[in-house]
Amino acid sequence: MIERALPANWTSVRLGEIANIVYGKGLPIKNLLPLGYPVFGANGIIGHYTEYIYEDAQLLVSCRGANSGTINMSPEKCFVTNNSLVIDFPIEEEILRKTYFYFLQAANKERLVTGTAQPQVTINNAAEIELPLPPLKEQQRVVAKIEELFSELDNGIESLKTAREQLQVYRQAVLKHAFEGKLTAAWREDRVSGDELNWSNAVLGDLLELVTSGSRGWAKYYSSKGDVFIRAQNLKYDRLDLDDVAFVQIPEKSEGTRTRVQVGDVLITITGANVTKAAFIKEDIGTAYVSQHVALARPSEALLSEFLHWFLVSEAAGRKQLNASAYGAGKPGLNFTTVRLSEPGSLDNPWRAIR
Numbered sequence: 001m002i003e004r005a006l007p008a009n010w011t012s013v014r015l016g017e018i019a020n021i022v023y024g025k026g027l028p029i030k031n032l033l034p035l036g037y038p039v040f041g042a043n044g045i046i047g048h049y050t051e052y053i054y055e056d057a058q059l060l061v062s063c064r065g066a067n068s069g070t071i072n073m074s075p076e077k078c079f080v081t082n083n084s085l086v087i088d089f090p091i092e093e094e095i096l097r098k099t100y101f102y103f104l105q106a107a108n109k110e111r112l113v114t115g116t117a118q119p120q121v122t123i124n125n126a127a128e129i130e131l132p133l134p135p136l137k138e139q140q141r142v143v144a145k146i147e148e149l150f151s152e153l154d155n156g157i158e159s160l161k162t163a164r165e166q167l168q169v170y171r172q173a174v175l176k177h178a179f180e181g182k183l184t185a186a187w188r189e190d191r192v193s194g195d196e197l198n199w200s201n202a203v204l205g206d207l208l209e210l211v212t213s214g215s216r217g218w219a220k221y222y223s224s225k226g227d228v229f230i231r232a233q234n235l236k237y238d239r240l241d242l243d244d245v246a247f248v249q250i251p252e253k254s255e256g257t258r259t260r261v262q263v264g265d266v267l268i269t270i271t272g273a274n275v276t277k278a279a280f281i282k283e284d285i286g287t288a289y290v291s292q293h294v295a296l297a298r299p300s301e302a303l304l305s306e307f308l309h310w311f312l313v314s315e316a317a318g319r320k321q322l323n324a325s326a327y328g329a330g331k332p333g334l335n336f337t338t339v340r341l342s343e344p345g346s347l348d349n350p351w352r353a354i355r
Contacts, residue, residue: 010134016127018096020088023063023123024080025053040074042083043067052077059087059097061104061112063121069113071104073097085126095136098143103131175314204308210298213270214290215256221248228288230261232269232277235294238313240267240279248289259289259296264305268295268312268322271333276322278312280305295334 006012015021024040032039032047039047042062055077062070063085072084080086089096104112111129112121134142177183181199188197205211218229226249234241250256261267261281269277271293290296299305312318326332 006132010132012130013133015129015131021123021126022086023082024084024086026082037077037079038075039079041081043070049079052079054078059101060084061121068119068121073101095139099139102146172315176316179311179314179317207300207303208297209300212259213295214259214292216292221250223247223249228285230288231291232272232274232293235267235269235277235279236274238277256289261288266297266305266308270295275326275332276319280309
């Protein structure tokens with residue numbers, strides 16, 4: 001049912017009154033080929049075939065399975081399987097195909113889909129969908145305006161992607177200059193002397209009170225509530241992200257209690273796809289522990305946590321050293337003891353063996 005009053009000269013029709021609705025044609029998966037005419041399945045091209053059954057692009061509604069109710073436009077000269085309904089408009093009203101491609105995308109899927117365990121869209125259900133029908137010339141204006149605005153949105157998205165990439169480059173340039181001393185060069189020039197002006201190289205382990213990694217065997221302590229359990233995925237953006245957080249409940253004298261985090265601790269991913277990603281604990285998050293995939297570095301008073309964090313995420317500084325030390329191409333990792341060897345005052349010095 002159309003819920004709002006339509007503009008003058010618009011009418012309301014049912015989809016079955018202006019289109020012929022049919023199922024696509026059955027095609028066994030084993031008959032699909034790597035080359036040929038595209039075969040459109042429930043929600044996209046699933047392969048190719050030697051024949052096509054539609055010369056022109058077709059408006060499709062996925063009618064079986066989890067994608068039921070999804071609206072698609074097929075490519076030209078394609079085969080459409082019976083996992084989709086074909087909404088076939090008269091050729092002289094081809095503009096309807098685009099008009100209702102956009103309208104049906106905006107419609108509530110619940111108006112189309114029936115069934116919960118096995119959702120589907122039937123021909124009868126699709127035929128009963130009520131649609132607004134503007135005059136032909138206004139349909140053309142509606143479609144043209146939608147495509148104009150969508151084009152602007154797409155261009156905006158591309159611009160945002162470009163800007164995001166440029167910002168990342170700029171961020172890394174700022175970090176590089178920071179650890180070369182360029183960001184504070186003017187500040188040093190305003191001072192004649194003092195120990196605060198002296199830079200020196202240092203091994204990170206000499207500036208830490210504690211370096212450790214999480215214990216194994218945490219799985220038996222998982223719980224729906226309790227203490228925060230920090231995993232590698234919580235560091236993947238080089239900050240602490242607790243949107244997808246796990247919880248644990250451990251005994252008071254458990255070995256895992258040694259990995260309880262404190263405000264100011266710096267955390268480093270030491271295994272897996274996010275290896276070298278780092279974050280620091282800015283504020284009290286309650287009782288929290290780190291997993292075996294995360295190293296915990298606790299700076300002494302001589303090293304600012306924020307300074308160490310920015311050093312570790314700088315591609316030209318700490319991350320360069322950490323990446324050079326990661327082992328294993330299939331599943332790269334860092335031995336947490338080697339974390340001690342990065343040099344916060346140096347960009348180029350290689351890591352050295354533990355003595």
